[in-house]
Every structure is written in structure tokens, then in C-alpha cells.
Amino acid sequence: MVKPVITYTVIAVLFFGSCTEIIDLKLKNTEPRVVIEAVLNASDSTFKVDITMSNDFYETGDFEKISEAEVVLKKNDEISYSIPETEDGIYFSENIETITNDEFQLSITIDGKVYEATTKTPYSAEIANIIPAPFIPPGGGQQNDTTQYFQIMTLWKDSLGVDNYYRLKAYVNNSFSAKDYILTDDRVGDGDTLGVVIVLELYSGDLLKLELLSTDKKYFDYFMDLAIIQGQGPSSATPYNPKGNFNNGALGYFGIYGVSEFEFMLP
DSSP states (O other): OEEOOOBSSOOSSOOOOOSSOOOOOOOOOSSOOEEEEEEEETTTTEEEEEEEEOOOTTOOSOOEEOOSOEEEEEETTTEEEEEOEEETTEEEESOOOOOTTOEEEEEEEETTEEEEEEEEOOOOOOEEEEEEEEOOOTTOOOSSTTEEEEEEEEEEEOOTTSOOEEEEEEEETTEEOOSOOEEEESSSSTTSEEEEEEEEEEETTOEEEEEEEEEOHHHHHHHHHHHHHHTSOTTSSSOOOOOOSOSTTOEEEEEEEEEEEEEEEOO
16 A cells, blocks of 8 residues: 655646756855755765855855865764865765765865764665556646656655655656755655655657655755745745755755666657
């Protein structure tokens, strides 16, 4: 039996842009602040850190990349990795192996100031099944003979007795929607088969890829906050910064996730 899950960000139709996830942070601050986006992929053992300096909230343009930072990742207070800068503001390393409940501490030194964050490797989950079903949006039909709407259910088995957090990402023809965040946890259905449903507009011959990210809570909380902020709309109250897990006033997050992938081509 598939247990219902709380899906915090539900989307009717996904719109697809570039193949790289771009986080559009509209930050509330009166002076520039360090922004750190750090992710350890437990499935392929890669670790990437993107370090920038924010603009004032009312300024426009890309964030300034921060080079020549000292980036050190430590696992279980035993093994240290010095993470090299591979391009301006990007620090990347491979072969960072991890298992469930490994604890990592990330330390970043910029102009003598140290920013730190810690997190643990979450339990992993594997996509068990994908169930596509034709779908007609309320109040409308197909746009043309080649366009189809599909209701896609993604199913996976949750780990019993622990708090688990998930993010679902969808790609069509290798293009990813960075506009919407599909987030859920196992507060309803701990240890059961869980499912999330999304509706996609697809064309015949489209390649659909779904990624189920089993995330740590700190990654989940950050993107939950970001989803809420982005959903406020232009007439909302004064914006606020998404809550990260770095100290010393740095914005951003350090998170760990495992990835399970499934793909198929629409006939």
C-alpha cells in the first residue's frame, strides 16, 4: 500500500530551462555577504562548493566569485580533505566516500575569517517504480496532436525508524526546471512505500529523467525555505534570507544527498 506523503511544493506543470540548476537568491541585506553552496553527492562521491559575495538586495547582476579560499572537509574528525579550486569561485573534489551517518565538517577560510558547517550523511532510497498516466488538465485539452500531459507517480521505499527527507527533480531532454522545488518527508508513512505525483507537459519522443534525492535535514530545510520565499510573489512582505547552516554570518548551505535515477522515453 502506498502511503500518502506531505508534498510541500506541488506543481501543475513544469517549465524547463537550462540543464544546470540555478538558484536565484534575492537576498535581504544591506551590505555584501559571503554565500556558500556546498553539496556532497554520496552516490558518486563528488563534492562541490560554490563561493560568492552577494549584492545588496536592490542591486542586480551576478554575484562576485570568491577565489583563493581555503576549503577543508573533515569526515568523522578523522580524515581531512583539502578541496582545490577548479575554476573561479568553484571548489571541487572526487572520491569523497561516505556511508550513512558519517559526520562531516566543512571549514572555509576567506581573508582570515572562518565559516563552518556540519551535517551527516542521510539514509538512501531507491526509486522502485515510475507510473505514468495520461492526464487532461482541468478546463483544457491537448494543445496539439503531439502534446500530451502525463501524471507521473514516483514510488520508493522509505527507511523505517529514522527521519527521512526527499527532493524530486525532473528533467526533460536533459533540461531541468529550477523554478519549482518538490520536497517531502516521511512524517506520514515511516518505513512504507512513499509516492509523489507531478504533472508534466510532454511531447512524443521526449526523454524524461527523474532524480530522487535522499537529503540531510539541513539541505531539506534550506530548500524548503527557498521554496516558500520564491512562492511569496511580488506583492509579498519584506523578503528574508533562506536559513542556512553556516556560522559567522555566511549565507547558503552545506548538504549531503544520495541520488536514485530513472528515465524513459515517451512513445
